[in-house]
Amino acid sequence: MKKWFLLFSTVLLIMALSACSSESGSNSGAEGNSNTDSITAWAWDPLFNVAALELAEKQYTQENKDFNLKIIENAQSDIVQKLNTGLSSGTMNGMPNIVLIEDYRAQSFLKSYPNAFYDMSDYINEEDFADYKIPPTSLGGKQYGVPFDTGVTGLYVRTDYLEEAGYTPEDLTNITWEEFIEIGKDITKKTGKKMISLNPNEPDHLRFMVQTAGEWFTGEDGTTANIGDNEAVKNAMRVYKEMLEEDIAHINTDWSSRIASFNSGEVVTVATGNWMTPSIKAEESQSGKWKVVPVPKLSVEGAKNASNLGGSSFYVLNIPGKEKAAEFLADTFGNDVELYQKLVSEIGAIGTYLPALEGEAFNQKDEFFGGQKVTTDFVNWMREIPRVNYGMHTYAAMDILTGELQNYRTGKKLEEVLNDAQKQAEAQLN
């Protein structure tokens, strides 16, 4: 049995040797992060955010030849974990220069790590960006984030199913959720197709429903729970439950089954952010059968047929290289009109930089949507999105509501549901 031991030690030796050689390689990468010559950026989605950064780099390096951007692709939840671990440990070692953060989470990062982010106020003009992007990306009068993509919502509808049931897309344009349910019951009866796909374990529809009314789960200060007496939340919960009870909803359990629900033609409509467009277009055989109309609103005073779901912005970390990173973002996403044309025409990303929201690229007809000028419509709806402070606790509040939604479905009264959610939020969010 010397063989075993011999084998062990040989392999060990080989690995140790190869380690030394490979380590020298990866070490240069590690130094790259702290090295001010090259700027690192973390972002998710290769076809969207990463592609946008690549385009920006291409534009920027035409004038700044020695600029070098290293884009590292990570899933969003992975970035959140890495950033939280790194920033809270106090060692800025290994942190990127630029990071993409979802707007719902931005305030939480800015407040939890006060000195970790670099003030961009001197680099960009916040008035150039869509109004609703400012509250999440700024803190204490300072503008930290460079607003990037919009999560403007729309209601994607299957025109062929509508026709079969005797409706037109106009019948679904600028309606309330109550009207949506009424029409939905009729269409589901006539076509046998479900009206919408929902995941009660992850009710993200509640978020953009509530925003149509210019409301949120926390108050203006971003921390005080605002659920118990919030008409918008009440309305949204009622609508959500009704869709499940009236049997017009298909139930999905995760992202892939959600995508499958429309790719396989099981549902009549999809209410979501504009970034879903590529997934809808992935099923080429459905070309010409879709249209997009404004998202339904809550029947609350002042509600608009426009809302937001997701959307994110770029941030610069307060580490060596920050000026370089800030200049790059300011000159590209903060200023470059031409870049925004390319973002639309090459990757279908709609930005929130107001001076660059028109032109050739924005007026293209999309045959998949029966010749509709989809981008133009999304941009128009984007201007209408009610301004809301997402505050510190979007996901904590959502989890509380998800729990209470379950109780509501199994018979608890809506008033109690909201009061209990309010109490729980007051105890938990501070």
Add this chain to the structure above:
Amino acid sequence: MNLRVSKSLIGWIFILLATILISLFYFYPMLQAFILSFKSGMGASLQFVGLDNYIRLFNDPVALIAIRNTFIYLIFQVPLMIIIAMFFSVLLNSPNLKFKGFFRTAIFLPSVISLVAYSVIFKYLFSTDGLVNEFLLSISIISEPIEWLMDPFWAKVVIIIAITWRWTGYNMIFYLAGLQNVDHSVYEAARIDGANVVQQFFYITIPMLKPIILFTAITSTIGTLQLFDEPMNITMGGPGNETLTISQYIYNLSFEYTPDFGYAAAVSFIIVVLTVIFSIIQFKLGGERD
């Protein structure tokens, strides 16, 4: 005397390296986490709050639900899995069985599978219009589809099925390895004395495997008390919080919500306390002596 001292010293040398490494990479951070559990605040701005986190814990309905759910998993899942694993390891150890390697690998494979694939498949199988319901309907065990993932009771059942599916083969390995140390001549003797298969299993196999059974019981208990992957990926803790576990709650407190690492650390130490209690009970039941 001299010889005994030196032998004891050699013993210490054998365990030295492991002890140093575990102290460095586990006890040092654990100590820091313990200190952290007396602080609270967002992200990097933490203040000393004494026992507040622990007091908050016992008044936090979500934490209590998570503890309850974790207990339910523990009570049903650990014995179930250990029995099945032992059963298969004995079957797969039969001397005249062909294709042993194939069967062993097949039953072990679930523990290798990527979490992504596994959770997608389980959600697909147990969706309301999924294969499981279709099968049960077709053989008339049920008259209408069960909402597996949307019902508080059945969602827990799905989680237990999923963990059992994934970890049985893993535990089987330890039994398979241990069984090799059980002498076949003991079975021969028992057979001559007229003991049947079941008697052999209870009077020879189980007593012989006792150290391994204790090992799997304790490590499975630890694993279940720290259960995270399945509820996170299959049910997302839902419906409501009905499948949420303690570990998942710790994750939410650290990364999903505005991070409060102090409170998250306090919740972690609840797991430590629970695990210690269960382990002591198991060591006692396992009759660890000599």
Add this chain to the structure above:
Amino acid sequence: MNKLKLFSTYFILSIATLVSLFPFLWMLISMTNKSVDVSNGRLLPGTHLIENLKSLFENYNVGSALYNSFFIAIVATILCLIVSSLAGYGFEIYRSKGKDIVFNILLLSLMIPFAALMVPLFRFFGGVSQTIPFLGINTLFAVILPYVTTAFFVFLFRQNTKMFTRELIEAGRIDGLSELGIFIHIYMPSMKNTFAAAGIISFMNNWNNFLWPLVILQSPDVQTIPLLISNLGSGYSPDFGIIYTAIVIGTIPTALVFFFLQKYFVEGMSGSVKG
């Protein structure tokens, strides 16, 4: 009677195999399909395998991720087997009150969720980075170090050592072997079942490890397979065909390691002497 027993054994094992393998079949089928077909739940093999493989290897550095994963898993497993078996042997064979106390304290390290240790551990490696950069943040060794020994493997070896025949040690001493010699020449060969089991588990844990590599590794050149798979799903419109292709590639090594090491689940020397 015996035939019936054998038949039912095969029957039960076949059912279990089917239940165990079904998801793998599904993975294999999915890697041959287009993304849309995968999400629509197509259960028939498609013709997209080559395209999926091509776009996976062209767009992602699979080779480097495989190398990193192999490096981490092999080095960690070998070191783990050596350090843990020495300790497990030491705790059981040279048993004393003091060592029992140390052992019980070591077990305590298993009882806290790793998520709670991550921030302090990251800070620790941040400090290491300042002094010994090749062991610090963003290196493969930083991934390996916390997994060189865990109390789990020490515990595993100790429990298995309880089944080891001590008479063999005395025999070895009479033959004039040193204490380490007994460990190497007598203990290791007769415990190859345990080494095989521990090797499989350690390889698998390190191969699949996600949370710690995720936070400690930053640059793409040190990425591992699970991190790569996680990144594949990072988009709003993930390509499921490619994801399953990567998953299958990532599953094969552990399956092979198991298949080759399970051969060592044969009767050890200790069994034949035991009476």
